Amino acid sequence: MTVTDLPRTAWRPADLERAVSEVEAEAARYAEVCDREARFPAEALEAMRRTGLLGLLVPAEDGGPGGGTADLLAVSSRLSRTCMSVGMIFTMHCQQVAAVVRDGGPLRERLLPRIVRGELYLASVTTEAAGGGHLLSSGSQLTAGDDSTVRVDRFAPVVTGGSHADGFLITALAPDATSPSRLSLVYADRDQLTVTVRGGWNPMGMRATHSAPLHLAGEIPRDQVVGEHGAFRDIAVRTFAPLAHLGWAACWQGAADGALQRVVTLLRAERRRHDLDSPLLLARLSRVRQRLDTVHALITHTASVLASAEDTTSPPVQLLVNAVKLTASELCPAAADELTDLMGMRHGYLKDSPTGLERTLRDLRSAPLNYSNDRLHAADGVLALMDREVRHV
Numbered sequence: 001m002t003v004t005d006l007p008r009t010a011w012r013p014a015d016l017e018r019a020v021s022e023v024e025a026e027a028a029r030y031a032e033v034c035d036r037e038a039r040f041p042a043e044a045l046e047a048m049r050r051t052g053l054l055g056l057l058v059p060a061e062d063g064g065p066g067g068g069t070a071d072l073l074a075v076s077s078r079l080s081r082t083c084m085s086v087g088m089i090f091t092m093h094c095q096q097v098a099a100v101v102r103d104g105g106p107l108r109e110r111l112l113p114r115i116v117r118g119e120l121y122l123a124s125v126t127t128e129a130a131g132g133g134h135l136l137s138s139g140s141q142l143t144a145g146d147d148s149t150v151r152v153d154r155f156a157p158v159v160t161g162g163s164h165a166d167g168f169l170i171t172a173l174a175p176d177a178t179s180p181s182r183l184s185l186v187y188a189d190r191d192q193l194t195v196t197v198r199g200g201w202n203p204m205g206m207r208a209t210h211s212a213p214l215h216l217a218g219e220i221p222r223d224q225v226v227g228e229h230g231a232f233r234d235i236a237v238r239t240f241a242p243l244a245h246l247g248w249a250a251c252w253q254g255a256a257d258g259a260l261q262r263v264v265t266l267l268r269a270e271r272r273r274h275d276l277d278s279p280l281l282l283a284r285l286s287r288v289r290q291r292l293d294t295v296h297a298l299i300t301h302t303a304s305v306l307a308s309a310e311d312t313t314s315p316p317v318q319l320l321v322n323a324v325k326l327t328a329s330e331l332c333p334a335a336a337d338e339l340t341d342l343m344g345m346r347h348g349y350l351k352d353s354p355t356g357l358e359r360t361l362r363d364l365r366s367a368p369l370n371y372s373n374d375r376l377h378a379a380d381g382v383l384a385l386m387d388r389e390v391r392h393v
């Protein structure tokens, strides 16, 4: 069957539920071993390919399931309850898909059918060795090949799922760039590149993302660009930052929700061992829940503002989008930390507890680093100065 034969209707809730359950089951089966061995959850990715979940954001008119932001956030959060690495792998791939859908131009018809068929898992290459996480500058440049091609020669220090990706969206200075901020976002197929693994991946948490360093080199057609050459800033502000901040926050909230769910289940199952009337225990549970409800409300509100705002690049909207990332990356680890105090040594700290708190805490510790909160606060300070009237949206 070709993509033109596919039914051009959006998935029904039952289709989505079936696909997510299948991926979730694979994530659960391999979460512990992937964390222990810091290996990529290939089985969960295979299930995303098989079920069509990889194509969630491809519109129905392009043969995809026609999922929207709310679906993306719900799925990212749900998968993260079991394995936050799987949730992140999914949400980061979907950010790349959204960029292709919105600004892919001729790339759309080349890439979207492959994504729908589960043949194209996309990795993200934005971080640089020198500039760290600074999204809007780069030290590597695309150079002119022949008339119709450009050369990529890029070291990428952190690439989630890089060894399993079928294609990459890569930021680099535009071929004609005269300033360090004139970035392009280009697409490169794995087959078009020489991909060399340049190191290992042995982090504290998020171990199953297998975000090892890569060197990417090759020549690609000049028109494999998302948007215009030199216009990455626009894609970053309109697509990457909003979907990254919302998607990551959904994963962090999902991971903390999963921990709370397992703690409450255990407390209720072992009623005799825990004093469920203890004011300290109840206050701690309340604070955890309060934090997670706050994050959930902020995610939901921001998603609805983005869906209806006339100008998503205005300072108040950008501040709100950044507030999602900053707030979720503080409150979700704090919630997991509080659960550790609540449960104590046996079920808060030991690796083999059914609460899984130890892994959740290690995973969530990455949240403030995954695009540095310090950098984001510096950007927000500038935006706050621009919004003289202090307009909340």
Ligand SMILES: Cc1cc2nc3c(=O)[nH]c(=O)nc-3n(C[C@H](O)[C@H](O)[C@H](O)COP(=O)(O)OP(=O)(O)OC[C@H]3O[C@@H](n4cnc5c(N)ncnc54)[C@H](O)[C@@H]3O)c2cc1C
Residues within 6 Å of the ligand: 092, 123, 124, 125, 126, 127, 128, 131, 132, 133, 134, 158, 159, 160, 161, 206, 209, 211, 366, 369, 370, 371, 372, 374, 375, 378
């Ligand atoms: C699990 C995980 C998966 C990831 N996957 C990917 C991926 O697939 N692709 C990808 O491209 N990247 C990925 N990243 C990278 C991520 O997006 C960030 O860019 C990266 O974590 C930042 O690294 P850094 O802390 O070394 O860099 P920096 O952002 O440079 O920060 C280092 C420190 O410098 C300080 N600092 C530096 N400059 C400033 C400034 N101007 N203002 C304030 N403080 C400053 C900050 O305090 C910060 O603590 C991933 C990260 C994680 C944790």
